[in-house]
Amino acid sequence: MVATNQDINQIYQENLKFWDAAWKRVSKPHKEFPKLPYIHELTRKFKKYQVKKVLDLGCGSGWLTIFMSKYGFDVTGIDIAKPAIELGKIWAKEENANVNFLVGDLFNLPFKEGSFDAVVCNSVLEHFRLDQAEAIFQKVYKILKDGGYFFGCFDQVGTGKGEYFELGDSTHVYTDQMRKGMMLRNYPDEELKELLKGFNILSFDKNNYGSRLVWAKKRSLL
Ligand SMILES: C[S@@+](CC[C@H](N)C(=O)[O-])C[C@H]1O[C@@H](n2cnc3c(N)ncnc32)[C@H](O)[C@@H]1O
Secondary structure, eight states: OOOOHHHHHHHHHHHHHHHHHHHHTOOSOOOOOOOOHHHHHHHHHHHHTTOOEEEEETOTTOHHHHHHHHTTOEEEEEESOHHHHHHHHHHHHHHTOOOEEEEOOTTSOOOOTTOEEEEEEESOGGGSOHHHHHHHHHHHHHHEEEEEEEEEEEOOOSOSOOOEEEOTTOOEEEOSTTTTTOEEOOOOHHHHHHHTTTEEEEEEEEOTTSOEEEEEEEOOOO
16 A cells, blocks of 8 residues: 555554553453563573663563563563553552553653663564664664663564555554554564664574564664
8 A cells, every 4th residue: 555644644543542452451460471481581691791771662561571670670661552551560569570661652762862771672563664663773772872782572473364454665554353553564584684783683583483583782883
């Protein structure tokens, strides 16, 4: 579909409504950590790299935010969906977890340059158009300290059946009742690497589910 700017804005507003509605359907926190080997590797590496302050971008109800806080990291989780952040706050309170949860937009992050030692982004970027992903990476670059770390899990998406139309950059915009407004875009390896052009890629692996697990270190401009 060749979309005008107005269409693009409207599609994005529908996308935000999708996330809000999706999280409103969740009545209580799902207090279980997924059995994903890479989350243990994450905390091990953060310890090794002497990471202290971490930002969890698009944290949802905050399972990874809370998980990391249990290992002593100073973690902030940010998500645009207020119902998701409310669930995270309930969970954190019940667990006595010391985390900072914020409702906020990845395009307007309320942090100063060089605020974090590390940024994690788990299963989020594939819900954005390519131009949006580029803008997000520019922000991530800025809010990381020089030599700061980025970890991203990028899922293989958009290959299954579904009712959607396609934008010019191959982003799928879903139209069926349950997913109306949700966007999915599959990022080829080369594009992901290009998005990380301000970083040295430390590892780029694929897990059993076809997700790309990417570790990168911010390159200093000096
Ligand atoms: C697939 S979920 C992943 C949640 C979490 N990271 C996880 O691993 O379970 C994608 C998340 O991105 C959030 N999101 C979508 N657009 C956003 C935006 N513009 N700013 C911040 N968060 C956003 C959604 O609300 C949703 O919680």
